[in-house]
Amino acid sequence: MSQFARALAIGRKDVESYYAKPPLITWALLFPAVLMLAMYLKDPGGYLAVAPGVIAMTLLFGCTSMAAIVVTFEKRAGTLRRLLLTPVTPQTIILGKAGSAAAYGLATSLVLALGLGLLLGMPLANPLAFAAGLLLAAAAFSLLGILASVMVREVFEAMTLMNFFRFPTLFISGVFMPLESFPSWLLPLAMLSPLTHAVELLRLGVSGACHFASPWIPALVLAAYVLGGWWLAIRGFRRRAGQ
Amino acid sequence: MPAEANSPAVAVEGLHKSYGAVPALRGVSFTMPRGGVFAYLGPNGAGKTTTINILCGLLRPDSGRVTVCGLEVSQEPVKVKARIGVVPDESNLYPELSCRRNLDYLGELYGLSRGVRRARVGELLGLFSLADRAEMPFRALSRGLKRRLVLAAAMVHAPEVLFLDEPTIGLDVPSARALRQLIRRINQEGTTVFLTTHNLAEAEELAERVCILIQGRVVAMGSPGEIRGRVERGTYLRLGLSGEVTARELLSACPAVKEARPQNGLWRLEVEALHPALAQSLAFAEARRLLVNDVGVERPTLEEAFLAILQQGQPPEVGQR
Incomplete structure (x- = not known):
């Protein structure tokens, strides 16, 4: 059996253990759904301006909800040692754990997007850009979650670290207001955020418009986050697993 | 047949490991040959777990x-872990x-196909008397x-070598005994066992084989x-006689007995050689028309040898390859 098949097994087990739990699913879906409904009720024509941002936010929270604590949690429980005793490489473990986080994030954001499309008539002007945005962002966010998980020793530290990343990121990434209306001093910071690039690709997918001259710019930035996140997560995992 | 088939189960040479200073x-x-049970003993902090972690590729x-x-x-x-x-x-x-x-999950990680896994999991649940608890969550056991x-999880892929780190720690007597029987059975079926306890x-x-x-x-x-032979104390013969005798009488009748002490209604005889001491003791009882109502041999235990070695600190090695 290949290492890829083993990564799939790890991912399936994590979905079963962590993600397929009613409280996690309802929380991940209800919060953005209610937010979008509130926006729609306030301004039926204006909800589209924030829909890509809320979908990206759902993806960010979905991908990082468990990924950010899973390694530390399993290390505490002793099950990480069990996993390390099996014939799997660190890359396989990261792929399995990030894969399950990404799958969960994708599932919740897709359900939200489908709901918005079916119930509120959200358009899909560029499906390719939308799909690329979801996939690249899911990979980048879940690896960033795993990276947070391997950087700390305690579960609460991982949660704190992730919240310090997620919440400020929401306000600098064009989730609730377009980048065009950002003050000039905030734009460089926005460009550093992976969420900004996810929002812009999804915006291109939904409305056909994007802040960037080419869709390749946000796609390449997200790809760079994926590669950097992968490299750092493997490095951090080797260090944490050896302790 | 691959060359490694004839290799020892484990070979360790000049292993050094430090944690900081x-x-x-x-x-x-x-060297641990294939097929047997090898006990790796030592007090807390001796380096047993560090050795196991290195042997398993964790360190x-x-x-x-x-x-x-x-x-x-x-x-x-990865190949070793398989x-x-x-x-x-x-x-x-x-x-x-x-x-x-x-x-099933661990079987999947060891690369077993679905059909093989299903059969193996059923077999292990039966062997380890867990079939009636198969659907119970692990935390409820x-x-x-x-x-x-x-132990069943460690056997899911039928490994060649099984490492057991304190397998019976914290278990009550019947559970520990049942687990030891399973370990013996696993070894008899061909798995080499490396045991720390x-x-x-x-x-x-x-x-x-024992390594301290x-x-x-x-x-x-x-x-x-x-290892037991390294303890300097001799072998003891326990003897119960139906009538009163003195230590002097016993010692004069049994030249192979070095010392005779009454203990809990029995005689505890320190002997130089077991066979002549036993023969002389029985002849003495026969001559005095006494019945022998208890007899037994007390040898130094591994625990006594271990404690003696600990007290000696670092004696010269014996039987080391």
């Missing part, structure tokens, strides 16, 4: 060479998964049953008999 292993070397040594099933652990950790099973000192399966799902399932009676009962580690150094290695 604290040395954990200082030039550990030993890199500072220097030294380690091969398991003929494979260099530092070069091919051929070994490990029972850690903690019961660390997935608490939320059922017994069956735990075994008693401590003894958890240890049993952890603080329970020296367990080591004595199961192991054919103190402060990161191997200080004794050999069969339990060889």
Whole structure:
């Protein structure tokens, strides 16, 4: 059996253990759904301006909800040692754990997007850009979650670290207001955020418009986050697993 | 047949490992042949767990060479892990998964196909008397049953070498005994067993070879008999007689007895050689028309030998290859 098949097994087990739990699913879906409904009720024509941002936010929270604590949690429980005793490489473990986080994030954001499309008539002007945005962002966010998980020793530290990343990121990434209306001093910071690039690709997918001259710019930035996140997560995992 | 098929189960040569400035292993070397049970003993902090972690590919040594099933652990950790099973000192399966799902998941990670997994999991649940609890989550099992399932999990891929780190720790007497019987059975079916334990009676009962580690150094290695032979005290004969005799009478009638002491209504005789002492004692009883109502031999135990070696500190090595 290949290492890829083993990564799939790890991912399936994590979905079963962590993600397929009613409280996690309802929380991940209800919060953005209610937010979008509130926006729609306030301004039926204006909800589209924030829909890509809320979908990206759902993806960010979905991908990082468990990924950010899973390694530390399993290390505490002793099950990480069990996993390390099996014939799997660190890359396989990261792929399995990030894969399950990404799958969960994708599932919740897709359900939200489908709901918005079916119930509120959200358009899909560029499906390719939308799909690329979801996939690249899911990979980048879940690896960033795993990276947070391997950087700390305690579960609460991982949660704190992730919240310090997620919440400020929401306000600098064009989730609730377009980048065009950002003050000039905030734009460089926005460009550093992976969420900004996810929002812009999804915006291109939904409305056909994007802040960037080419869709390749946000796609390449997200790809760079994926590669950097992968490299750092493997490095951090080797260090944490050896302790 | 691959070359590694004839290699020892484990070969360790000049193993050194330090944690910062604290040395954990200082030039550990030993060879563990295939097929037997090898007990690796030592007091807390001797370096046993560090050795196991290195042998299992979880930790890199500072220097030294380690091969398991003929494979260099530092070069091919994944291949080594595919051929070994490990029972850690903690019961660390997935608490939320059922017994069956735990075994199935681990079987998947060891590369077993679905059909093979299904059959193997059923076989193990039966062998370890867990079939009626197959769907119970791991967290709901008693401590003894958890240890049993952890042992079953280590056997899911039929490993060539099984590492057991304190397998019966914290178990009640019947559970520990049942687990020891399972370990013996696994070994009889061809799996080589590497055992670390603080329970020296367990080591004595199961192991054919014993290695004693103190402060990161191997200080004794050999069969339990060889290790016991290092204790300087002699062999004792326990004798129960139906009438009154004195120590002087016993000593004069039995030249092979060095010392005779009454203890709990019996005689405890320190003997130079067992056979003549026993023959002389029986002849003495016959001559005095006394009935022998108890007889037994007390040899130094592995525990006594272990304690003696600990007290000596670092004696010269015996029986070491």
